[in-house]
Amino acid sequence: MTLRPDILFSPLALRHITLPNRFVRSATYEGWGDVQGVPRPELGELYLALARGGVGTIVTGFAFISRQGRAMQPGQCGMDQDDKTGPWAHIVTRVRDEGRGTRLFMQIAHTGRQTLSRITGQPVVGASSRRCTYFRQPVRMLGDDELRVIVNDFACAAYRARQAGFDGVQVHAGHGYLIHQFLSPWTNTRKDRWAEPTLLLQEVIIAIRRKCGDDFPILVKISAGEDTVPGLGVDDALQTVVCLEALSVDAVEVSYGTMEYALNIMRGGIPVDVALQVNPLYNRYPALVRHMWKRFCFPAYQAGIIPFAEEYNVPAAVRIKRQSSLPVIPVGGMRTLESMLDCITTRGLDAVALCRPLICQPNLPQQIAAGEFSRSRCINCNLCTVYCDSDRPLYCHL
Numbered sequence: 001m002t003l004r005p006d007i008l009f010s011p012l013a014l015r016h017i018t019l020p021n022r023f024v025r026s027a028t029y030e031g032w033g034d035v036q037g038v039p040r041p042e043l044g045e046l047y048l049a050l051a052r053g054g055v056g057t058i059v060t061g062f063a064f065i066s067r068q069g070r071a072m073q074p075g076q077c078g079m080d081q082d083d084k085t086g087p088w089a090h091i092v093t094r095v096r097d098e099g100r101g102t103r104l105f106m107q108i109a110h111t112g113r114q115t116l117s118r119i120t121g122q123p124v125v126g127a128s129s130r131r132c133t134y135f136r137q138p139v140r141m142l143g144d145d146e147l148r149v150i151v152n153d154f155a156c157a158a159y160r161a162r163q164a165g166f167d168g169v170q171v172h173a174g175h176g177y178l179i180h181q182f183l184s185p186w187t188n189t190r191k192d193r194w195a196e197p198t199l200l201l202q203e204v205i206i207a208i209r210r211k212c213g214d215d216f217p218i219l220v221k222i223s224a225g226e227d228t229v230p231g232l233g234v235d236d237a238l239q240t241v242v243c244l245e246a247l248s249v250d251a252v253e254v255s256y257g258t259m260e261y262a263l264n265i266m267r268g269g270i271p272v273d274v275a276l277q278v279n280p281l282y283n284r285y286p287a288l289v290r291h292m293w294k295r296f297c298f299p300a301y302q303a304g305i306i307p308f309a310e311e312y313n314v315p316a317a318v319r320i321k322r323q324s325s326l327p328v329i330p331v332g333g334m335r336t337l338e339s340m341l342d343c344i345t346t347r348g349l350d351a352v353a354l355c356r357p358l359i360c361q362p363n364l365p366q367q368i369a370a371g372e373f374s375r376s377r378c379i380n381c382n383l384c385t386v387y388c389d390s391d392r393p394l395y396c397h398l
């Protein structure tokens with residue numbers, strides 16, 4: 001049977017913006033930031049390749065909104081200071097001038113407990129003092145005044161993104177980062193007004209609207225599941241989406257998981273030897289200790305990893321779509337033209353977000369249009385994933 005991909009190339013009208021087609025490059029850490037988090041020009045080349053390859057919407061890798069919310073990855077870009085607006089504007093202008101009407105969104109994030117104090121230069125903070133088993137840092141519970149500062153930091157980062165020419169922002173409320181920590185019963189054990197899981201997210205959206213105007217598009221990325229008990233599930237995600245609907249955000253992207261089991265966000269291969277070599281959480285230990293870890297601790301870690309399956313977040317996205325009027329975009333495991341079409345035509349979802357397939361083939365939409373694509377070349381080896389923790393920029397290792 002010949003699949004007619006036309007629907008994938010049809011525009012998608014969101015509340016405040018129209019996306020040129022249904023291909024969304026899901027936020028992907030690129031590693032092209034300098035030590036201060038200023039984006040290097042090579043990042044523009046990467047976005048241009050995606051734009052020329054037919055990707056309608058590009059979401060940047062997660063950009064930190066403040067030094068406190070910076071991640072462990074050494075090449076992470078930021079939007080925490082006014083002097084970063086210029087370098088970002090340069091990149092956006094290049095893509096606008098030479099791209100094909102591609103929409104650009106900046107993903108803005110605060111890591112909360114999922115970072116290291118030697119990176120941020122200050123104590124690690126979170127919704128509660130519960131430590132992350134991956135980063136193993138002591139965590140200080142954030143106070144009311146500090147949370148107000150963080151809300152303002154999100155708004156200022158969004159404002160800078162608007163000044164730089166971005167079409168909108170994506171608020172990172174998933175993958176165990178700070179906003180997710182408030183949404184999750186595992187980490188939000190508070191007794192004050194911030195015990196309301198969605199309060200921080202709501203305040204962030206309201207502050208962005210105030211600072212950037214009602215017409216500035218906002219996407220939100222959420223996790224609709226995680227690996228702890230108690231943990232956030234699809235019903236919690238639905239509650240979040242009800243709030244987002246009331247706040248008229250433009251669309252929600254549905255993902256999974258936290259950094260506690262990072263490979264459950266991605267799924268697929270577990271390149272443990274490379275991780276032990278390049279990940280600063282492990283490579284500071286002597287080879288013998290790493291060897292022992294692999295032998296005795298790794299099997300237990302591995303047992304908690306969910307195997308890769310195609311379209312693994314689509315069932316959760318469909319449930320959310322059925323109960324909300326917001327456009328819903330699934331991410332995770334879309335590897336065939338058939339599954340991309342199925343998401344939109346049969347399942348009623350609005351677009352498809354892709355990460356690893358576009359690292360592998362940035363011109364994937366163009367290949368579909370030319371009838372030259374049926375399955376992604378990505379084999380989910382996750383080498384791109386584990387090398388994020390090294391000082392190498394993003395690339396496909398195949």
Ligand SMILES: Cc1cc2nc3c(=O)[nH]c(=O)nc-3n(C[C@H](O)[C@H](O)[C@H](O)COP(=O)(O)O)c2cc1C
Nearest residue numbers: 026027028029061062331332333354355356384385
């Ligand atoms: C190398 C790499 C970097 C990533 N960086 C981010 C990021 O900055 N922000 C984010 O929300 N998700 C990030 N993700 C997760 C992806 O956006 C996506 O949710 C996940 O890879 C599943 O989609 P896929 O099967 O199409 O790869 C990253 C994934 C990979 C492999």
